[in-house]
Amino acid sequence: VARSGTSxxxxxxxPAPQLRRAAVLAVGTxxxxxxxxxxxxxxxxxxxxxxxxxxxxxxxxxxxxEEIARTLDHAxxxxxxxVITGGLGPTDDDVTREAVRRALGRLLVEDAAIVEQIRKxxxxxxxxMPEINRRQGRVIQGxxxxxxxxxxxxxxxxxxxxxxIVLLPGPPRELRPMLGTVLDGALAIRLxxxxxxxxxxxxxxxxxxWIEERMQPLYVSWRxxxxxxxxxxxxxxxxIELHLSAWSEPGDDAEAALEAAAAATVAALGDAVFTVSGxxxxxxxxxxxxxxxxxxxxxxxxxxxxxxxxxTDVPGSSAWFERGIVAYSxxxxxxxxxxxxxxxxxxxxxxxxxxxxxxxxIRQDSDVDVGVAVTGIAGPTGGTDAKPVGTVVVAAxxxxxxxxxxxxxxxxxxxxxxxxxxxxxxxxxxxxDRST
Amino acid sequence: VARSGTSxxxxxxxPAPQLRRAAVLAVGTxxxxxxxxxxxxxxxxxxxxxxxxxxxxxxxxxxxxEEIARTLDHAxxxxxxxVITGGLGPTDDDVTREAVRRALGRLLVEDAAIVEQIRKxxxxxxxxMPEINRRQGRVIQGxxxxxxxxxxxxxxxxxxxxxxIVLLPGPPRELRPMLGTVLDGALAIRLxxxxxxxxxxxxxxxxxxWIEERMQPLYVSWRxxxxxxxxxxxxxxxxIELHLSAWSEPGDDAEAALEAAAAATVAALGDAVFTVSGxxxxxxxxxxxxxxxxxxxxxxxxxxxxxxxxxTDVPGSSAWFERGIVAYSxxxxxxxxxxxxxxxxxxxxxxxxxxxxxxxxIRQDSDVDVGVAVTGIAGPTGGTDAKPVGTVVVAAxxxxxxxxxxxxxxxxxxxxxxxxxxxxxxxxxxxxDRST
Numbered sequence: 059v060a061r062s063g064t065s066x067x068x069x070x071x072x073p074a075p076q077l078r079r080a081a082v083l084a085v086g087t088x089x090x091x092x093x094x095x096x097x098x099x100x101x102x103x104x105x106x107x108x109x110x111x112x113x114x115x116x117x118x119x120x121x122x123x124e125e126i127a128r129t130l131d132h133a134x135x136x137x138x139x140x141v142i143t144g145g146l147g148p149t150d151d152d153v154t155r156e157a158v159r160r161a162l163g164r165l166l167v168e169d170a171a172i173v174e175q176i177r178k179x180x181x182x183x184x185x186x187m188p189e190i191n192r193r194q195g196r197v198i199q200g201x202x203x204x205x206x207x208x209x210x211x212x213x214x215x216x217x218x219x220x221x222x223i224v225l226l227p228g229p230p231r232e233l234r235p236m237l238g239t240v241l242d243g244a245l246a247i248r249l250x251x252x253x254x255x256x257x258x259x260x261x262x263x264x265x266x267x268w269i270e271e272r273m274q275p276l277y278v279s280w281r282x283x284x285x286x287x288x289x290x291x292x293x294x295x296x297x298i299e300l301h302l303s304a305w306s307e308p309g310d311d312a313e314a315a316l317e318a319a320a321a322a323t324v325a326a327l328g329d330a331v332f333t334v335s336g337x338x339x340x341x342x343x344x345x346x347x348x349x350x351x352x353x354x355x356x357x358x359x360x361x362x363x364x365x366x367x368x369x370t371d372v373p374g375s376s377a378w379f380e381r382g383i384v385a386y387s388x389x390x391x392x393x394x395x396x397x398x399x400x401x402x403x404x405x406x407x408x409x410x411x412x413x414x415x416x417x418x419x420i421r422q423d424s425d426v427d428v429g430v431a432v433t434g435i436a437g438p439t440g441g442t443d444a445k446p447v448g449t450v451v452v453a454a455x456x457x458x459x460x461x462x463x464x465x466x467x468x469x470x471x472x473x474x475x476x477x478x479x480x481x482x483x484x485x486x487x488x489x490x491d492r493s494t
Numbered sequence: 495v496a497r498s499g500t501s502x503x504x505x506x507x508x509p510a511p512q513l514r515r516a517a518v519l520a521v522g523t524x525x526x527x528x529x530x531x532x533x534x535x536x537x538x539x540x541x542x543x544x545x546x547x548x549x550x551x552x553x554x555x556x557x558x559x560e561e562i563a564r565t566l567d568h569a570x571x572x573x574x575x576x577v578i579t580g581g582l583g584p585t586d587d588d589v590t591r592e593a594v595r596r597a598l599g600r601l602l603v604e605d606a607a608i609v610e611q612i613r614k615x616x617x618x619x620x621x622x623m624p625e626i627n628r629r630q631g632r633v634i635q636g637x638x639x640x641x642x643x644x645x646x647x648x649x650x651x652x653x654x655x656x657x658x659i660v661l662l663p664g665p666p667r668e669l670r671p672m673l674g675t676v677l678d679g680a681l682a683i684r685l686x687x688x689x690x691x692x693x694x695x696x697x698x699x700x701x702x703x704w705i706e707e708r709m710q711p712l713y714v715s716w717r718x719x720x721x722x723x724x725x726x727x728x729x730x731x732x733x734i735e736l737h738l739s740a741w742s743e744p745g746d747d748a749e750a751a752l753e754a755a756a757a758a759t760v761a762a763l764g765d766a767v768f769t770v771s772g773x774x775x776x777x778x779x780x781x782x783x784x785x786x787x788x789x790x791x792x793x794x795x796x797x798x799x800x801x802x803x804x805x806t807d808v809p810g811s812s813a814w815f816e817r818g819i820v821a822y823s824x825x826x827x828x829x830x831x832x833x834x835x836x837x838x839x840x841x842x843x844x845x846x847x848x849x850x851x852x853x854x855x856i857r858q859d860s861d862v863d864v865g866v867a868v869t870g871i872a873g874p875t876g877g878t879d880a881k882p883v884g885t886v887v888v889a890a891x892x893x894x895x896x897x898x899x900x901x902x903x904x905x906x907x908x909x910x911x912x913x914x915x916x917x918x919x920x921x922x923x924x925x926x927d928r929s930t
Contacts, residue, residue, distance in 0.1 A: 090549045091539045093737070094730060095531035099554075103527045113526045114561055117553030118535075125550055125572055132568040136561055294530065301529070356799075356820070362806025363792075363799025366820040370798025373874050373907055381826035384792070384802040384818030386811075390860065394817065394830070424826065438809050471809055 076250045077222060080106045081133035082116040085126055085145035085154050086228060089118045098143045098233060102226075109241055110252030110305075111139060121145060126157035130223070134161075138221045139245075141237075144228030146211035148191040154225060155196050155214075162216065162223075165199040168192060172203065176210045198225075204240055208232045215244055222248065251308050257320050258336035259300040261327060262484040266293055269300070272326045276319070285315040295473060296480035297332075297339065329491055332484070339483045340368045346490040347378040352427035352456075354486070356382040357395050357416040359407065360434040360450065364479040380426045385416065395419035395431075408433050408445055410462045413453035417462075421455050428456045428490075432482040434467075436474045450478040452485050461489055512686045513658060516542045517569035518552040521562055521581035521590050522664060525554045534579045534669060538662075545677055546688030546741075547575060557581060562593035566659070570597075574657045575681075577673075580664030582647035584627040590661060591632050591650075598652065598659075601635040604628060608639065612646045634661075640676055644668045651680055658684065687744050693756050694772035695736040697763060698920040702729055705736070708762045712755070721751040731909060732916035733768075733775065765927055768920070775919045776804045782926040783814040788863035788892075790922070792818040793831050793852040795843065795869040796886065800915040816862045821852065831855035831867075844869050844881055846898045849889035853898075857891050864892045864926075868918040870903075872910045886914040888921050897925055 082099045089096045099116040106113055114136050119129045126145070133140045145154030159166040173195035180187040194211045197203060204213030204224075209232040214225040224240060226233045241249065261269055269291065280287035285304055292299040302319050306312030320334045332339050347354055356365045366382030369375055385391040388407055392399050396419040397412060405411045413431045421429025434450030441447035448469070453462040463485060467477045518535045525532045535552040542549055550572050555565045562581070569576045581590030595602040609631035616623040630647045633639060640649030640660075645668040650661040660676060662669045677685065697705055705727065716723035721740055728735040738755050742748030756770045768775050783790055792801045792815075802818030805811055821827040824843055828835050832855040833848055841847045849867045857865025870886030877883035884905070889898040899921060903913045 088726070090536075090552060091543045092536060093540075093728065093735075095533060095536065097531060100526075100528060100531065104529075107527045114558070115553060115555050115565060116526060117551060119551050122550070128572065129551060129568065132565065136564065290524070292529065299529075358799070358802075360806075361803070362811075362815070363794070363802030363818050363820065366794075366799030367797070367803050370796075370820070370822065371908070371911075375798070376822060376876075379798070379822050381822055381830065382799050382818075382820030383830070384799065384806070384820070386806065386815050386817055390817035393859075394819070423829075440812075472807070475807075 074217070074248055075138075075220060077139040077245070077248045078112060079137040080111040080113045080139040080141065081137035082106070082113065083126075083129060083133060083140065083142045084116075084118045084228070085121060085142060085157075086118070087120045087122075087151070089144070090120060098228065098230065101230075101234075102141050102143065102237060105237055105241065106139070106141070108254045108256075109249050110254065111249070121151040121153055123153040123157045123160060126154060127161040130158060130161045134221060134223075139224070140222070141224045141226065143226045143233055146194065146213075146225060146227045148188070148193050148210070152193065155193075155198065158214075158216070158223060158225065159198055162198065164216075166196050167199060169195050169197045169203065172197065172212055179210055201225075202244060204236050204244075206232055206236060208235065213240065215240060217248075253306045255304050255306050255312055255316050257302040257316050257334065259302065259320060259323055259331050260333045260336065260339070261298045261300065261330045262296075262332050262339060262480060262487075264298070264327070264330045266291060266298060269298060269327060269330075273300070273323070276322055276326060280319055283315065285310060285312050287315055287319040289319075296476040299336075329488055332487055338368070338371075339480065339487055341372050343369065343483055343487050343490065344372045344375060344378060346487065347428070350427070350490070353378050353380045354428040354430065355380045355420045355424040355426045356482075357420040357429070357431040358382065358384050358482075359386060359391070359416075359432065360436045361432050361475050361479045361482070362386065364475055365430070365432060365482050368479060368483065380424050381420075383420055391416060396423065406445065408435055408449055408451055410451055410453070410464060413451040414455070414460060414462050417453040417455040417460065428454065428486060430454045430482060430486055432478055434465075434474070434478050436471045436478070438471060448474050450474065450481065452478070452482045454485050454489055456489060459489065461485060510653070510684050511574075511656060513575040513681070513684045514548060515573040516547040516549045516575040516577065517573035518542070518549065519562075519565060519569060519576065519578045520552075520554045520664070521557060521578060521593075522554070523556045523558075523587070525580070526556060534664065534666065537666075537670075538577050538579065538673060541673055541677065542575070542577070544690045544692075545685050546690065547685070557587040557589055559589040559593045559596060562590060563597040566594060566597045570657060570659075575660070576658070577660045577662065579662045579669055582630065582649075582661060582663050584624070584629050584646070588629065591629075591634065594650075594652070594659060594661065595634055598634065600652075602632050603635060605631050605633045605639065608633065608648055615646055637661075638680060640672055640680075642668055642672060644671065649676070651676060653684075689742045691740050691742050691748055691752050693738040693752050693770065695738065695756060695759055695767050696769045696772065696775070697734045697736065697766045698732075698768050698775060698916060698923075700734070700763070700766045702727060702734060705734060705763060705766075709736075709759070712758055712762060716755055719751065721746060721748050723751055723755040725755075732912040735772075765924055768923055774804075774807075775916065775923055777808050779805065779919055779923050779926065780808045780811060780814060782923065783864070786863070786926070789814050789816045790864040790866065791816045791856045791860040791862045792918075793856040793865070793867040794818065794820050794918075795822060795827070795852075795867075796872040797868050797870075797911050797915045797918070798822065800911055801866070801868060801918050804915060804919065816860050817856075819856060827852060832859065842881065844871055844885055844887055846887055846889070846900060849887040850891070850896060850898050853889040853891040853896065864890065864922060866890045866918060866922055868914055870901075870910070870914050872907045872914070874907060884910050886910065886917065888914070888918045890921050890925055892925060895925065897921060 103113040201214040416431035417429040437447035448467040539549040637650040852867035853865040873883035884903040
């Protein structure tokens, strides 16, 4: 209460109500029918969910002031936090600021300090700020300005008793740090202490139904326990992901419950689980090799170099990856890997004896500990009744042991090759797991 | 007008007004914070745009009847066509039908014929339809039912004088054919004859700014011409895409205008353009080789097999791809490619003489027409002042000619490898283009 006639202002420190439901909007005509997926809204949604908010809607709107304003009205009717990304650039079609002002019925004022910062940003790079960039200095009346260390458009945060609107720039490298800063800073006090903890397990060499059958009893018990654990199964090629999550409040046992759920999953699925922390199988194999001081060489046919590509994706792989040979033709298998032509004539290039000979050949020639091979029919042509498209043989030879497996993979050429490479890496991983 | 007492019904054939603005909604709580991008709404938006509609908003909402209904209300206030995908399954949280009924104030009635079809669908697979699947037979009063050959949930189309709502299932293999059928069938008459024609050109080996500089005058003239052509530049790694589009009405010259724009682009950018029809560079190289009856072999270092992987991604590549060698270590370069150790000692493994020796070595050993090589420093470690991370050398040897180039590529390990592979393929493409 401001008393007239005095300079004293009494304010009651009533904590602002906690934000519970969120909406996320992206602004940009080009995003509506974009060829590349729009990823900002789902990334923001996940960050909000992690911090305990229920995301109720996300959307993309055109660069149209009235449409943005009306969509913001709708979002505010469903959620108490609305995050808007994009449309903060300097050009005429960047109208997010104007749309928000319209929806809220507030003034939009040019902030001289922001314009000065943008001007300095340009001059640091030896450029003169174009006059249109003054638009980026326009601030909604009463908004908190959010600094943008990676670009010229600052963010804005408009809060009242019940609702919050946050404006963020569209480029991910500007958006991401600003989102983290505002969630952990200005908004932290209104977000509550609830957090969503996540764990990502990955499974190779087993079908979704095989996994589901073993997981069903666990799902049931996790849902019933005092700290429930939620599980989602995803099947991005070529592995299968199990996403475990649990809501956590300070001082509770959610972290332990999640840990126990991960351990129970590993107990149920055995060594089909190759990571409990979202790692790629090639990274796991690299670590296994490094631990033993072993080196690997790869002989590929149908995968055309994909196994080598994936292994050398791992930074530092030169410590354990020696070489790869893509022996696409039979001549190459004979010349480069020392495969006996009679073996190919008798069993065919896609056969267990030939795969074993390829693994043995590259292991000997390159003088490494682990030789691995893959040969198969990726299609669309080349299949026979006995060996249809999708027939793939993988083999590994290492000290004291050799293993070979014939697989029948489904799908198109791309899927068969992806699965074949994954199966090759998984064979190595399982063998290295068992050998001591 | 139906006259009582007679069996004659007079109706006035007034054509329904044309649909101009569209909104697209996806229903599903799991989509809001999904790890995998939600792609249905943008795919539908593109299909609608192609057929002449302006897409004004797209969004994702939770499985909540009231929230879906209110978001549909909002969408209908902005658009005269609303396409909703998802939430047509048989379980309790599939509430799209109920939400649309609520928003429109219509009845929802179980259609015995649909339930019977679903029942048959189950029995064809030797299963009994669970009773919950009866929900999928619920139809909005007055809706046209859209057959679903690939699943149990039918789609629905609700049309009135001014607006249309279309309900489609969520799984893409059910959604896609149904969307095509409804756009080309039931809705065709309300869509008008305007179509968006598209052309995708791809550019390698040039920067975005190099391209923009040469394209600016073309953009200006295309915008001013009677049939304007629009251009969008996208930079998905590792190539750059130029998307040209033009609105077309029956009998106009949009197709020719687009063709002319593509030709003008090729004239402006020269052989940096490797396709005018959205093809991959490996596909172009494969066709060049096939036309000559030539075969190729690849020697890779830093790319670890990526060049081989990409070439053998092309179906039928066994006709022209002979072999690949991933010579990651110096020993491998010496043993497998016949590179002189003194050459490596003198110039380093990442050098033009070594790259040329690798290309020559693999060409001779494998007795092919084209030998190609790539060696470089992908990082994050291994760089020096003289040869920083990102230094990549590509070389090709073919009848009567050899070429080598040193590149300085930017970005992380993944980007450097992707660019290095692309540059290798592009060197081959340009050389094959020039040699006759």
